[in-house]
Amino acid sequence: MPLPSIGLISHGTSSGEGRRVIEALASAVTEDLLSRGLAQEVMLGHVDVQQPDVAEVLSALPHDSPVILVPLLLSPGYHMHVDLAEAIRAAGGADGRGAQGGGEREARRTSESRDIRLTSTLGPDPRLAQILAARLPNLEDEDQVVLAAAGSSDDRANDACLEMAESLAHELSRPVVAGFHAGGGDRLGDIVEQKRGSGGRVVLSSYLLAPGFFQDLASALIAESRDILTPPLLLDRAEAPSLLVEIVRDRIISAL
Structure with missing residues (x-):
């Protein structure tokens, strides 16, 4: 060939x-x-x-x-x-x-x-979880890790993000939930508000390939708080x- x-x-x-x-x-x-x-x-x-x-x-x-x-x-x-x-x-x-x-x-x-x-x-791919884990800060016991995904009207895309949340949880040996900016999945803003009640920081693991609209939305979501947002998968040109x-x-x- x-x-x-x-x-x-x-x-x-x-x-x-x-x-x-x-x-x-x-x-x-x-x-x-x-x-x-x-x-x-x-x-x-x-x-x-x-x-x-x-x-x-x-x-x-x-x-x-x-x-x-x-x-x-x-x-x-x-x-x-x-x-x-x-x-x-x-x-x-x-x-x-x-x-x-x-x-x-x-x-x-x-x-x-x-x-x-x-x-x-x-994605989904376990190797992406390795990159996501490397973007995270040193986590404290009380921290709540949330996979921050764009979201889609297509359930196949959202299911793939849920699978990635499971892969990241396996990589970190701690719970990870997925939240979505758009589409039919659980809204990221709602999850952040819910997790803030636990007393720990909310750590948003940005499941985006590059900076742009959704990264800006996630940044605004945690503005003026002690919560953390990681960079997207591609962070260095x-x-x-x-x-x-x-x-x-x-x-x-x-x-x-």
């Missing part, structure tokens, strides 16, 4: 710092994949807010060799199951699924269709966590 081309697909953000850290992750992934001989080229695109969009990425990447799309998203929700799947079908992919779900199944293809494969999202690069690489290998 010829080397695949890779489309790294982020959500997109209007935050300048958010864009820079996503670009840093894409750069680190590109260097890793090319040095290992796993890709012929890598291109960054977005499902919302920014350009190029998914259609532009698929148009720009070679049509005569496999294309693997990796959603730089933490949970599988609407963007994964609708936006990306529809873009793949529109570009000539067989059914928009490819290796979705960890590479267990390759899409059926006809001679006229393109070989476009969609991997699973970055100069260096992406090696575990995140490893997760992306594993998603691609699963689709080969």
Whole structure:
């Protein structure tokens, strides 16, 4: 099989710092994949807010060799199951699924269709819990740890966040609950108010990939309190966590 081309697909953000850290992750992934001989080229695109969009990425990447799309998203929700799947079908992919779900199944293809494969999202993954744990301060016995997630109208995305809360609880050997800014899950603001009654600090573990709107909301939620908010998973534009690069690489290998 010829080397695949890779489309790294982020959500997109209007935050300048958010864009820079996503670009840093894409750069680190590109260097890793090319040095290992796993890709012929890598291109960054977005499902919302920014350009190029998914259609532009698929148009720009070679049509005569496999294309693997990796959603730089933490949970599988609407963007994964609708936006990306529809873009793949529109570009000539067989059914928009490819290796979705960890590479267990390759899409059926006809001679006229393109070989476009969609991997699973970055999360849930136990390695993300390791990064989240490293972002936390030294915890006191009374501290209440809350996984602060964006939330979604898609229950599959919220369920994935609940799974990550369990992974973080296992990593820390202490309870962790998940709270959501939006969608159908338990509201983050309500959980913070409830946990404040325990007497300890509320420590919000930011389950976001990059700075932006939801990180700002979480920051406002704990303003003028002794509660704590950790940075998102990507906090330094100069260096992406090696575990995140490893997760992306594993998603691609699963689709080969």
